[in-house]
Amino acid sequence: xxxxxxxxxxxxxxxxxxxxxxxxxxxxxxxxxxxxxxxxxxxxxxxxxxxxxxxxxxxxxxxxxxxxxxxxxxxxxxxxxxxxxxxxxxxxxxxxxxxxxxxxxxxxxxxxxxxxxxxxxxxxxxxxxxxxxxxxxxxxxxxxxxxxxxxxxxxxxxxxxxxxxxxxxxxxxxxxxxxxxxxxxxxxxxxxxxxxxxxxxxxxxxxxxxxxxxxxxxxxxxxxxxxxxxxxxxxxxxxxxxxxxxxxxxxxxxxxxxxxxxxxxxxxxxxxxxxxxxxxxxxxxxxxxxxxxxxxxxxxxxxxxxxxxxxxxxxxxxxxxxxxxxxxxxxxxxxxxxxxxxxxxxxxx
Amino acid sequence: xxxxxxxxxxxxxxxxxxxxxxxxxxxxxxxxxxxxxxxxxxxxxxxxxxxxxxxxxxxxxxxxxxxxxxxxxxxxxxxxxxxxxxxxxxxxxxxxxxxxxxxxxxxxxxxxxxxxxxxxxxxxxxxxxxxxxxxxxxxxxxxxxxxxxxxxxxxxxxxxxxxxxxxxxxxxxxxxxxxxxxxxxxxxxxxxxxxxxxxxxxxxxxxxxxxxxxxxxxxxxxxxxxxxxxxxxxxxxxxxxxxxxxxxxxxxxxxxxxxxxxxxxxxxxxxxxxxxxxxxxxxxxxxxxxxxxxxxxxxxxxxxxxxxxxxxxxxxxxxxxxxxxxxxxxxxxxxxxxxxxxxxxxxxx
Numbered sequence: 001x002x003x004x005x006x007x008x009x010x011x012x013x014x015x016x017x018x019x020x021x022x023x024x025x026x027x028x029x030x031x032x033x034x035x036x037x038x039x040x041x042x043x044x045x046x047x048x049x050x051x052x053x054x055x056x057x058x059x060x061x062x063x064x065x066x067x068x069x070x071x072x073x074x075x076x077x078x079x080x081x082x083x084x085x086x087x088x089x090x091x092x093x094x095x096x097x098x099x100x101x102x103x104x105x106x107x108x109x110x111x112x113x114x115x116x117x118x119x120x121x122x123x124x125x126x127x128x129x130x131x132x133x134x135x136x137x138x139x140x141x142x143x144x145x146x147x148x149x150x151x152x153x154x155x156x157x158x159x160x161x162x163x164x165x166x167x168x169x170x171x172x173x174x175x176x177x178x179x180x181x182x183x184x185x186x187x188x189x190x191x192x193x194x195x196x197x198x199x200x201x202x203x204x205x206x207x208x209x210x211x212x213x214x215x216x217x218x219x220x221x222x223x224x225x226x227x228x229x230x231x232x233x234x235x236x237x238x239x240x241x242x243x244x245x246x247x248x249x250x251x252x253x254x255x256x257x258x259x260x261x262x263x264x265x266x267x268x269x270x271x272x273x274x275x276x277x278x279x280x281x282x283x284x285x286x287x288x289x290x291x292x293x294x295x296x297x298x299x300x301x302x303x304x305x306x307x308x309x310x311x312x313x314x315x316x317x318x319x320x321x322x323x324x325x326x327x328x329x330x331x332x333x334x335x336x337x338x339x340x341x342x343x344x345x346x347x348x349x
Numbered sequence: 350x351x352x353x354x355x356x357x358x359x360x361x362x363x364x365x366x367x368x369x370x371x372x373x374x375x376x377x378x379x380x381x382x383x384x385x386x387x388x389x390x391x392x393x394x395x396x397x398x399x400x401x402x403x404x405x406x407x408x409x410x411x412x413x414x415x416x417x418x419x420x421x422x423x424x425x426x427x428x429x430x431x432x433x434x435x436x437x438x439x440x441x442x443x444x445x446x447x448x449x450x451x452x453x454x455x456x457x458x459x460x461x462x463x464x465x466x467x468x469x470x471x472x473x474x475x476x477x478x479x480x481x482x483x484x485x486x487x488x489x490x491x492x493x494x495x496x497x498x499x500x501x502x503x504x505x506x507x508x509x510x511x512x513x514x515x516x517x518x519x520x521x522x523x524x525x526x527x528x529x530x531x532x533x534x535x536x537x538x539x540x541x542x543x544x545x546x547x548x549x550x551x552x553x554x555x556x557x558x559x560x561x562x563x564x565x566x567x568x569x570x571x572x573x574x575x576x577x578x579x580x581x582x583x584x585x586x587x588x589x590x591x592x593x594x595x596x597x598x599x600x601x602x603x604x605x606x607x608x609x610x611x612x613x614x615x616x617x618x619x620x621x622x623x624x625x626x627x628x629x630x631x632x633x634x635x636x637x638x639x640x641x642x643x644x645x646x647x648x649x650x651x652x653x654x655x656x657x658x659x660x661x662x663x664x665x666x667x668x669x670x671x672x673x674x675x676x677x678x679x680x681x682x683x684x685x686x687x688x689x690x691x692x693x694x695x696x697x698x
Contacts, residue, residue, distance in 0.1 A: 133459060157497050160490060
């Protein structure tokens, strides 16, 4: 079996026999119709962010203007709707979580020398590294000021703990850079810290703004954590085995940045010779994958069941996310969260 | 008159006829004797910061281990001693202010491609840019978590406002990079934001921990603000007209980084031809000052009274800092703050 015969999307389409699974794009567009102005208000807030004519403000505006998926604000809004609904406080928190996410992207692009994001030039290419570094700092502080102004007791402390988790995870990822002997347990520690923690926070923050009881807040946090892991694992699979035209960026970027992801670690475990070839490639100053090595890696990913195992794990985490919602009263918001969890493992970009 | 005849130190030594002015090093060492364990506790806290074997933690530890002047923690400790004294809360805030300062240095070194700090290799040279960027983020978050734990009402909000001011100032400085037509008013906005705001915070935080009344807290903030401006102006003079062997770094680094400081702007105003030469040099990709241009700049700085005017302004701001303390009851801590303000404009590094 080769990549051309069986793509990620077709595997994902078998994700659940019990649910009607929509694509992520279709799910998001249905949700947008239902949620009316919620996400439009978030979008307006993001574009109206304070602006002056400096490379720092320009860098922030450039990234925010690219209209990503806004998954984290969506999580805040849905969690708020599990409670009393999406109000001004929830909107500020939804904006804040996207600002934190954007701050990490700005710093990541400088660190990874990223030239393209969402198919267009990164801020650092247009406005320079300095602009992106300070813009990341600035958005982070702006997000924390919004959270402080909302004034939910304990939420700012929780935000700082999440940022601490994110940075500990980035530190561990950096320490493991290019290490083909990295462990799967380190990978999951990194994913929990750098991705799942912010999804967890988004659910908790939205639920708190919506006045959801502490017990249900915990369940929503558990949903967020599982969703975040599922999301990241699919992301890492798409980077190695997605369709580059659909994903909107070239493949193997994680590997070029020395990031040892779950599918890569499994592939190395199953094909030790591949590990040796990758170790030799990583040892060079500028990692350059030969076409042969790319083909070898792709063959191992598909032929030894790595792609299937990763997507299977993502499906399990998505199911766990949905199961965590089991004790919540049924509602349109809960159903929407279930749909999001399914669509996230059923996406091609 | 040439530089060799009249150095910054000799001008500074005339700073006050009414006070016995000690050098900064001597003032700091006297204060350390008086303050007993205060600063030793801060130092111990800085070296005991959480550590794991990653480039991020290594970068942070490398910078913190270099033992800077610790002026900002000193300000926290003295302000606390104006009140009930230096306790565990004040110690945490003193550590926090040095962590914020260190975070800005780590990011600045990446932005300015700084290779040396305090005479030794910067963290980014040893552990890479990525380590320094995340280490800056990490120290900032660590500082905010300490401030949150201390739990003084409103202090975390004030800290976030100060960080916002710092980043707005960095943005403005970046926008003015290499602009020889920059204005003195922009220069002072930058100094207020990037330097004075953190000194102001240090005084306020220490005073709050020491239970100083709000009225006296305001006076101490005013002291901190003036002290910060005086400190920065002297710093900028030393970068152009200091003794490189004493300062511990080569001269003209601000100019190489395109930073238009007060002495430089005054020199350009007084010698338009110098401005044209500098504009031509700044227009190149890598600024390279010819020995002739360096000599021309140095001559203008000394012969047109630029150095004297800058130091005079620093003396005025130092005097304003001292005057702000006028309504405080006399105490050993107040006298020490006065001594620090004098010594800061009387330093050669």
